[in-house]
Amino acid sequence: MSADYDAGTAQVFGELAYKADAGQFRFEPFANLAYVSVHTDGFTEDGGDAALTSAGTSTDATFTTLGLRGSSDFAFGGMNVTARGMLGWRHAFGDVTPTSTFAFAGGDAFTIAGVPIARDSAVIEAGLDFNLASNAKLGLSYTGQFGGGTVDQGAKVDLAVKF
Numbered sequence: 001m002s003a004d005y006d007a008g009t010a011q012v013f014g015e016l017a018y019k020a021d022a023g024q025f026r027f028e029p030f031a032n033l034a035y036v037s038v039h040t041d042g043f044t045e046d047g048g049d050a051a052l053t054s055a056g057t058s059t060d061a062t063f064t065t066l067g068l069r070g071s072s073d074f075a076f077g078g079m080n081v082t083a084r085g086m087l088g089w090r091h092a093f094g095d096v097t098p099t100s101t102f103a104f105a106g107g108d109a110f111t112i113a114g115v116p117i118a119r120d121s122a123v124i125e126a127g128l129d130f131n132l133a134s135n136a137k138l139g140l141s142y143t144g145q146f147g148g149g150t151v152d153q154g155a156k157v158d159l160a161v162k163f
Contacts, residue, residue: 001051005043011036017069028069030088035062040100051105061094061117079130086125090145092117121147135162 015032042056067088074081098114127141137160145152 001045001047003043003045003052005041005056007038007040009036009038024074025070025072030065030067030069032065033062034065036060038098049105052102053105054100054102057098057100059095059098061092061096063090063092065090065123067123076130079132081131082129084125084127084129084141086123088123090118090121090123090147092119092121115150116148118145118148118150121145121150136160 011034013032013034015030017028017030019026019028021027037058037060039058040054040056042054044053045051065088067086069084069086071082071084074083096119097116099111100114101109101111103109122145124144124146125141127139130138130140132138139156139158139160141156141158143154143156
């Protein structure tokens with residue numbers, strides 16, 4: 001069976017923040033807003049009795065996050081290191097449960113629901129940036145989102161070299 005269809009996403013993001021120094025510490029309260037839209041074209045499969053048809057779907061959600069970032073620099077093993085963190089509250093508006101409706105050839109339509117997005121969740125980030133040289137930085141970070149019975153966690157290692 002085969003079908004030809006397209007899908008696309010669009011996102012708009014904005015943030016307001018204010019940086020404040022408190023001795024060796026830096027704090028930054030922030031508020032941001034993101035709008036995300038996902039659209040999938042309709043399709044009809046060819047090639048068999050179990051061919052699927054879908055009219056296409058659109059899922060739109062808006063997110064706000066209110067939080068506080070913080071960072072501090074220190075020396076470690078002769079290297080300059082920045083410790084950073086973020087704690088925030090994220091709220092989702094709109095389609096928090098993505099759905100798609102399908103039908104087999106000659107059959108009744110049925111709807112499939114995806115994993116719901118938490119309406120309210122706590123978001124955290126923690127990381128260390130190691131200044132390896134004047135043009136190189138190694139970053140280690142953890143991110144987590146907890147709420148609505150869902151947990152999303154991740155770790156990232158990145159190396160930035162300027163030349």
